[in-house]
Each structure stands twice: as structure tokens, then as C-alpha cells.
Amino acid sequence: MNRELLFKTIPELAKLLKAKKLSPVELTKSYLSVIEKFSQKLNAFATVTPELALSEAKVAEAEIVNGNYRSKLHGIPYAAKDLFALKGYPTAWGSNVFKGQIFDYDAEVVKRLRNSGAIIVGKAAMSELAGGPPFATATGACKNPWDLNRWSGGSSSGSGAAVAAGLCTFALGTETWGSIMTPSSYCGVSGLRPTFGRIPRTGAMPLSWSMDKIGIMARTAEDCAIVFKEIIGESSDDPFSINAPFNFNRKKLLERISQLKLCYVREDYENFGEVEVGKAFEAALNVFKTFGVKIEELALPDYPYETIATTIIVVEEASIFEGLVRGGRVKDLIDPERRGEMLGGHTISAVDYLKCLRLKQKMMYDFDKIFEKYDAILGSSTLTTAPPVEAKMSEVFKGGNVIEAAENILGIPAISVPCGFDKKKLPIGLKIIGKHFDEKTILELATAYQNATTWHKMHPDLK
Amino acid sequence: MNRRNFSKLIGATAFLPAFIQPPFNLLKLDAKQTNGEIKFLPDELYGRKLSAEEKIWLENFYKNYEKSKAELQNIELPIELLPAFIPKYPMKSSRTKKQTDED
Known part of the structure; x- marks a missing residue:
């Protein structure tokens, strides 16, 4: 089996699939075979759906052969966090309490991805009811593909681990407070947490209706943008969902980016994190400076x-x-x-x-003023690299990174992209935060960063 | 006792606690009250008596949450900062008025 194929980006795979040089069935089989080999080692999946995946792959293959190419996701295998309803399959929300729960409908995002021609290979493992330390999950602590003694992060644990290990091309996750940013950072993948309301949550487990967001974890920011485009937009069943334009554009990227004004949050890495994470962040700032953008330090407004x-x-x-x-x-x-x-x-x-x-309303006024001055905020996705599997929550999140709480309260978008490794060879994440409904800017900034670096091209050597 | 003596007595009484301490028990307030910590821990929720284990979990939650609660209670918000979901009055068109007209 060609392992390199499984780490290809969506545009790379789409090109091969559209040109009929790669069969969706063969691609799906390849992913299912690595899932079988590594899934239990990682505890990355709550449920694997080989029959469904192969039947969807056969449909995709027939459609592509007949010239009915639906989208760049046609024939691309993905995993959905076990928080999304999948008709006829268990959806336990990572908990023993809801073991055996089966819905007779699909979550709205699953429907939208099916319409785009994407193929679901399974339900990714998650922290119990979308929160808690590594051990708090019905499927066993999800291990990090970069070091099996370490945690993949939470609560979208399996989504991060599966993408990093090459068990699927992309995965759906959710974030209420850190659940996409943390596993993306720990696992060294690109993770987009869009604006609140951008992606309808129908059929997804609610944790906090005023803060839950659905997002995407993939190989690159561009991959996230492609999936995002397919699943955004209002749904009558989620009253918080909303329509807003999205025009991600790769062309003349640097020309546009050089006009932007950025700011960054200085974290206390010594007390709340790891010095190496701080160094990687400084190096990432220098990359942005080479694009000609202006970067200033931001003092966060004072709120609890x-x-x-x-x-x-x-x-x-x-x-x-x-x-x-x-x-x-x-x-x-x-x-x-x-x-x-x-x-x-x-x-x-x-x-x-x-x-x-x-207070949230007051915060919105204050952050509006920040975004009148700046186009995006840079920060560290997490202040540490992946902690040991047996770590307690107080050890995992020592403090600092308070902006993460602010982002989630306000529902503003952010993307995490890999920006280095520590001495233990564990990935470090860079976070780019944008204003409401401006995913375009953060995705373009992240793409420019990934065009200039190679961190996102590194993969764990799982055996 | 004339008015002058009475005033002196009242004045002296006011200083009494400074010289004579009241019995210890009278001053021994619950520690939770004096440092602003949360005192309320329910015995039951939804009419269901909490088990001993549940009380421990709840107590542990409060140990972590007390600082947050105090932080919130120290913030005084301006009265004009209403929650976003409450409409501003008077409304442009009053529905109640319309209904009355139709009646």
C-alpha cells in the first residue's frame, strides 16, 4: 500500500480522482486497511463503517466514471466525530451512559458531505460528552500518533489522531472551548473552528447551545477551506445558523496579505506552558514579517x-x-x-x-474595536505540546491562553496550523484568529504560512 | 437620669466592645460566610436526595468554582447594558395594541 497516497491533500487527491487515475473504492479500501491496523493502537475510532464506506465509494466511482463529478470532495474519505448522528450506527457521544444510542437520521453536515460525494469511514472517538481529561472517554484514552504514550487532545480526540495518522483525509470535529484547537495542535494537523452559526448543528450533540461550533481538521488550511465551503450555510433546523459569503482565493495571496495588519498575544510560556512553544511562536511571527505585514502586540481587554x-x-x-x-x-x-x-x-x-x-455583549463591543484596527490576531494554539496519557486536567491546562476562552465566548473563527516541533518531536500549533464571518482572511494567512513552511508536511512514523 | 448623663452612658456603651470582648461563640461565624465563599450546598436536586458521593462531587465543583463566582459578583454592570436578546422598548409597532384594535 502506498502510505504517501493517504497523506495527500484534498486538491491532490481530487485531481487524481477526477482524472480517473485513482479509484474511490481503492482509496477507501486503503484507508480502511490502515484503520484496521492502527485504530485500536490509537483508540481513534468509536465506530468504523466499512460497509457504508464501500457502498458510498462504489456510488462515487460510478458517478465519476459517468462524468457526474460533484465537488472536490467526491470520492474523498473522512471521519465524523462520534457526536454527529449517522443513521443506523451507534452515536454514544463518547459516553457509557449513551452506549447503544442509534439515531434514525443523519446530522446535517453528514448529509451535506454526502451530497458533495465525500465518503464516511467511521465515527471518530471523542471525550465523554465533549469534555474532560484523557481517561474520560468510553473508548479508552485516544493516543497521539506522534507518541503513543501521549494524548491526542480533546474533545475531538479521534478526529485529530485519525487525520495525523493518515486514517482519513479530513475529519469533522466540534469546539465549545478548545476542542478543535487542542487536538489540532497536539496532533500537528490543520484545524478550522469557524464563526458561531456558520455550520448548522442539526444532529450534533449539544453541549452549550450558545458556544458550540462545528469545524474541520485536515492536512492544510486549503483543505479546511474546501470542506468548509461544502458544509456552510443556514439550516431551518438550527435557528442559530446563518448564511454569509465565503470567497477563499489562493491567487495573488501574498499581494493581498502584505496589506493586512496583524497583532499577537504574548503568552507567559515559562509559567503556563513550555519555552519551546514560545520559541516556535516567535519563529512563526518572523515568517509573517517576511510577507510584509505589520504586526503589533495586543493587550487584551480586561475580563474574567x-x-x-x-x-x-x-x-x-x-x-x-x-x-x-x-x-x-x-x-x-x-x-x-x-x-x-x-x-x-x-x-x-x-x-x-x-x-x-x-458581559459577552460588552466583550463584543471591545473586540469589534480590536478588529477595526487589526485583520487577525496571532497566538499559540496550546501553550504546551501533547501531555502524557495519564495527565490530569490541571496539568494539561495550567492556565494562560485566556484568549481561547474569549474566542469561544464571542464565537469568532480561528485556525490552528503546525508551526514546529519540540525536543520530544511533538508538534506545536500556531493559531490565527479572525473577526466574525471572516474565515477567508485567516485561511488565506494560514495558506500563505504553509506555502512558506513545511511543518504540515511532516507525518508520524506509525508502525 | 438627666439627658446629659444618658448621653454619656450611650457614648460609653458604644465603646464597650473595644474593652470587653463578647463571648467567643458569638463572634465565631461560619468561615464560609466571612470570606465570601459559597455556603449553599443543596441536599437534593429535582426532589431527589443527593447521595453522599454526589455531595462530595458537588463540593469539589464548588471548591473550583468559588473563585469564579466571587469574580462575577464583583463586577457591576451598567444598567443600560441589557442582554442582546431583550428588545428595546417601546417597540416600533405594538402587537398588543393591534390585537386590541381588531377586537
């Missing part, structure tokens, strides 16, 4: 970002999973801290919750 994010999520998840507390099944959650969170969410006052929503 993490408190606001925590309060909103804890209250909304307690409301969503009220049945677990009411019926006493909260005890069956794997992580004791999460059990306390579910119970505690019921006792936070409505006044405190509403105060957070009012």
Missing part, C-alpha cells in the same frame, strides 16, 4: 474570560443533560469532576448566568 466561559458552559450543559441529574445517571459519567460540574450547574444562579451573557 475563563469564568464567563465556564459559567455559560456549565449552566447550559446542566440544562441539556438535566435528565442525568434528575434520574441519577450522573454517577455513570467517567470523570468525577464532570459529575460535580453537572450537579453544580443546577445551582448556579440565573443572575450569574445572565451576567455572563451581558
Whole structure:
């Protein structure tokens, strides 16, 4: 089997598929065979769907042969986080409590990808109910393809691991607070978390209806842009979803980028992270300077970002999973801290919750002013590289990176791209944050960065 | 007792706590009240009595959340900053008025 083929980008594969030089069935079989070989080693999948994948691949092949080429995703295999409904297949949301749950419909994004001709190879493993430390998952801690003793990140754990290990071309993930950025950074893949409401969430497990976002994890920023274009847009079933234009353009990239004004967040790597991550970030800033862009340091407005994010999520998840507390099944959650969170969410006052929503509104005014001055904000996706599988949450997230809470409260888009490795040969992530509905700018900046670097072309040597 | 003596007595009484300490028990407030920590820990939720284990999980949650709660309660928001989802009044067209007209 040609392993190189499995690490090709979407445009590279699409070119071969469209020209009928590569069969969707053969490509799907290749991915299924590596999934069989590595999936259990990594705990990357909750469910593998070989029958469905092969039947979709056969349809794709027949359509392409007959000249009915649907999109650049036609015949491309992908994985969806186990949080998305897939008709007739288990969707346990990473939890033993929901083991055996089967929906009789597909999530809206799964439908949209099917219409584009993409092929689903399985449901990627995830942290229990989209949150918690490495051990908090019904499928076993998801291991990092760069070092099997380390975690792939969460909560889109399997999505990050599967893309990094070459088990699929791209994967769907979700983020409420860090769930795409963290695994993208730890696994060395490109991860796009779009603006809140850009991608409809129908058929996806809700954790916090005011903060949940669906995103994409892939080999490059351009791959993310291609998938993004296929799944954006309003859906009547998700009242928060919205239509907005998206015109990603690779042409004359550097000419446009040189006109942009960027800022960056200086993190305390010594106290909250790793010095090597800080050095990689400095090096990435220098790459942007070579494009001729202006970069200034940003002082974040003063807010209790993490408190606001925590309060909103804890209250909304307690409301969503009220049945677990009411019926006493909260005890069956794997992580004791999460059990306390579910119970505690019921006792936070409505006044405190509403105060957070009012603060969110005030934050929006302040960040609007920042984005009047700057086109994007640069930062580190995570302040550390992948922690050991047995790490506790307090060790994984020591603090710092408060802008991540701000981004998620506000629902502004961001992309994480690989920007180096530490001495342990673990990937480091660079984050580019944009204003609402301006995925175009961050994707173009990330593409320019990837055109100038090779970090995204490095793959783990799994045996 | 004339008015002058009465005033002196009242004045002296006001200084009394400075010289004579009240019994210790009277001052021994719950530590949780004096440092602004959350005191409320329910015994039941949704009419279901919490198990001993559940109380421990809940208590641990509060240990982590207390700082956040205090942080929130220290913020005073301007009254005009209403939540985004509450419409500004008066509304341009009053639905209630229309319905009344139709009636």
C-alpha cells in the first residue's frame, strides 16, 4: 500500500480522482486497511463503517466514471466525530451512559458531505460528552500518533489522531472551548473552528447551545477551506445558523496579505506552558514579517474570560443533560469532576448566568474595536505540546491562553496550523484568529504560512 | 437620669466592645460566610436526595468554582447594558395594541 497516497491533500487527491487515475473504492479500501491496523493502537475510532464506506465509494466511482463529478470532495474519505448522528450506527457521544444510542437520521453536515460525494469511514472517538481529561472517554484514552504514550487532545480526540495518522483525509470535529484547537495542535494537523452559526448543528450533540461550533481538521488550511465551503450555510433546523459569503482565493495571496495588519498575544510560556512553544511562536511571527505585514502586540481587554466561559458552559450543559441529574445517571459519567460540574450547574444562579451573557455583549463591543484596527490576531494554539496519557486536567491546562476562552465566548473563527516541533518531536500549533464571518482572511494567512513552511508536511512514523 | 448623663452612658456603651470582648461563640461565624465563599450546598436536586458521593462531587465543583463566582459578583454592570436578546422598548409597532384594535 502506498502510505504517501493517504497523506495527500484534498486538491491532490481530487485531481487524481477526477482524472480517473485513482479509484474511490481503492482509496477507501486503503484507508480502511490502515484503520484496521492502527485504530485500536490509537483508540481513534468509536465506530468504523466499512460497509457504508464501500457502498458510498462504489456510488462515487460510478458517478465519476459517468462524468457526474460533484465537488472536490467526491470520492474523498473522512471521519465524523462520534457526536454527529449517522443513521443506523451507534452515536454514544463518547459516553457509557449513551452506549447503544442509534439515531434514525443523519446530522446535517453528514448529509451535506454526502451530497458533495465525500465518503464516511467511521465515527471518530471523542471525550465523554465533549469534555474532560484523557481517561474520560468510553473508548479508552485516544493516543497521539506522534507518541503513543501521549494524548491526542480533546474533545475531538479521534478526529485529530485519525487525520495525523493518515486514517482519513479530513475529519469533522466540534469546539465549545478548545476542542478543535487542542487536538489540532497536539496532533500537528490543520484545524478550522469557524464563526458561531456558520455550520448548522442539526444532529450534533449539544453541549452549550450558545458556544458550540462545528469545524474541520485536515492536512492544510486549503483543505479546511474546501470542506468548509461544502458544509456552510443556514439550516431551518438550527435557528442559530446563518448564511454569509465565503470567497477563499489562493491567487495573488501574498499581494493581498502584505496589506493586512496583524497583532499577537504574548503568552507567559515559562509559567503556563513550555519555552519551546514560545520559541516556535516567535519563529512563526518572523515568517509573517517576511510577507510584509505589520504586526503589533495586543493587550487584551480586561475580563474574567475563563469564568464567563465556564459559567455559560456549565449552566447550559446542566440544562441539556438535566435528565442525568434528575434520574441519577450522573454517577455513570467517567470523570468525577464532570459529575460535580453537572450537579453544580443546577445551582448556579440565573443572575450569574445572565451576567455572563451581558458581559459577552460588552466583550463584543471591545473586540469589534480590536478588529477595526487589526485583520487577525496571532497566538499559540496550546501553550504546551501533547501531555502524557495519564495527565490530569490541571496539568494539561495550567492556565494562560485566556484568549481561547474569549474566542469561544464571542464565537469568532480561528485556525490552528503546525508551526514546529519540540525536543520530544511533538508538534506545536500556531493559531490565527479572525473577526466574525471572516474565515477567508485567516485561511488565506494560514495558506500563505504553509506555502512558506513545511511543518504540515511532516507525518508520524506509525508502525 | 438627666439627658446629659444618658448621653454619656450611650457614648460609653458604644465603646464597650473595644474593652470587653463578647463571648467567643458569638463572634465565631461560619468561615464560609466571612470570606465570601459559597455556603449553599443543596441536599437534593429535582426532589431527589443527593447521595453522599454526589455531595462530595458537588463540593469539589464548588471548591473550583468559588473563585469564579466571587469574580462575577464583583463586577457591576451598567444598567443600560441589557442582554442582546431583550428588545428595546417601546417597540416600533405594538402587537398588543393591534390585537386590541381588531377586537
